[in-house]
Amino acid sequence: MAKRDYYEVLGVGRDASEGEIKASYRKQALKYHPDRNPDNSEAEARFKECSEAYEVLSDPQKKSQYDRFGHSALEGNFGSGGFQWSDFTHATDFEDVFGDFFGSIFGGGGGRRRQRGPSGPPRGRDLKIAVSLTLEEIARGVEKKISLTRQQPCSTCDGSGAAQGSKRKACDTCGGMGQVQQVSRSFFGQSVTVAACPTCSGEGQIVTDPCRDCRGEGTVRESAAISVKIPPGVAAGNYVPLRGQGDAGQRGGAAGDCLVFIEEQEHEHFVRDGNDILYRLPVSVSQAALGDDVEVPTLLGKVRMKVPEGTQSGRMFRLGGKGIPDVEGRGVGDQLVEVAVWTPTRLSAQERGLFDELERLHQDRVKSEGKSFFERMREVFRD
Numbered sequence: 001m002a003k004r005d006y007y008e009v010l011g012v013g014r015d016a017s018e019g020e021i022k023a024s025y026r027k028q029a030l031k032y033h034p035d036r037n038p039d040n041s042e043a044e045a046r047f048k049e050c051s052e053a054y055e056v057l058s059d060p061q062k063k064s065q066y067d068r069f070g071h072s073a074l075e076g077n078f079g080s081g082g083f084q085w086s087d088f089t090h091a092t093d094f095e096d097v098f099g100d101f102f103g104s105i106f107g108g109g110g111g112r113r114r115q116r117g118p119s120g121p122p123r124g125r126d127l128k129i130a131v132s133l134t135l136e137e138i139a140r141g142v143e144k145k146i147s148l149t150r151q152q153p154c155s156t157c158d159g160s161g162a163a164q165g166s167k168r169k170a171c172d173t174c175g176g177m178g179q180v181q182q183v184s185r186s187f188f189g190q191s192v193t194v195a196a197c198p199t200c201s202g203e204g205q206i207v208t209d210p211c212r213d214c215r216g217e218g219t220v221r222e223s224a225a226i227s228v229k230i231p232p233g234v235a236a237g238n239y240v241p242l243r244g245q246g247d248a249g250q251r252g253g254a255a256g257d258c259l260v261f262i263e264e265q266e267h268e269h270f271v272r273d274g275n276d277i278l279y280r281l282p283v284s285v286s287q288a289a290l291g292d293d294v295e296v297p298t299l300l301g302k303v304r305m306k307v308p309e310g311t312q313s314g315r316m317f318r319l320g321g322k323g324i325p326d327v328e329g330r331g332v333g334d335q336l337v338e339v340a341v342w343t344p345t346r347l348s349a350q351e352r353g354l355f356d357e358l359e360r361l362h363q364d365r366v367k368s369e370g371k372s373f374f375e376r377m378r379e380v381f382r383d
């Protein structure tokens with residue numbers, strides 16, 4: 001299979017900055033993470049592909065080789081099998097994305113659990129899921145129902161992993177300690193290291209007669225519906241942790257957490273700027289000149305707003321407290337309304353006549369009075 005261009009894989013241009021490359025990779029990795037795409041080999045391949053692209057494009061030296069000579073320049077960088085997870089040097093930079101991923105692909109959580117005594121059954125993995133919210137939902141706060149698949153305790157064996165009528169027993173290799181000593185001799189003498197027991201993976205106990213439904217794991221993959229309360233004021237990239245709602249741990253281990261990441265939907269009228277909301281209000285030339293009482297949409301419903309007589313295009317009005325509440329409870333943003341004067345097109349004969357007449361009446365006023373227009377443009381009206 002031909003390799004795709006790394007920039008294309010990450011969806012960035014060749015002139016993308018370091019920060020853009022990083023942000024784009026993070027987004028892709030979250031999207032294709034195996035936790036969010038269980039049993040989807042295509043997503044897994046994409047996950048690896050974008051990680052490889054990031055590994056190269058985040059390293060100035062590899063990037064410049066790649067920029068000049070393409071994929072062939074990097075053949076020597078990764079082993080004969082191409083890019084492997086062991087080539088990936090950024091796992092700790094993206095701990096929030098990878099979670100326990102490396103623990104699970106390399107088996108047994110690497111060096112994380114190395115205390116004395118048996119480690120007991122492993123804790124379940126954290127899950128990461130995304131919810132996409134409208135600005136209205138963000139302004140009010142919302143409770144969302146989410147369906148997901150996760151490891152849940154096996155009901156046949158009650159999560160123990162042992163077949164009915166049997167029990168787990170202490171591991172013979174380590175005598176239930178979960179650890180074994182390894183003695184190695186070298187030119188420098190003898191050294192003793194303590195490692196997790198290879199037979200029981202450090203748990204101290206083994207299942208001799210595994211439950212058939214879960215093959216001794218104590219967990220089975222099932223779909224679940226959970227609900228999450230999202231407070232007002234959240235922003236894209238924030239997450240709500242649901243403790244103990246991740247994968248159940250094998251053989252009775254503690255459950256991981258479920259991290260619900262917030263995504264923000266684009267809005268047809270509004271643009272968010274921190275806790276403020278920007279809105280552009282179209283008015284006609286005559287409304288701007290004569291003034292009007294108009295209806296303005298806000299995130300919390302429609303409100304009436306006065307456009308004063310002689311309002312210039314670009315004038316900004318502030319609707320206090322009509323924005324988004326601060327996520328930490330420190331006040332509420334405003335809605336900023338920018339007046340945009342609509343110039344009519346495709347005039348009828350009657351309209352043309354009226355504008356002609358106005359033009360004669362205005363004569364040189366645009367020149368003499370227009371100057372101060374720019375100074376007033378950013379004037380803020382407080383209600």
Ligand SMILES: [Zn+2]
Binds near residue numbers: 155159211214
């Ligand atoms: Zn079972």
Ligand SMILES: [Zn+2]
Binds near residue numbers: 172176201
């Ligand atoms: Zn053991």
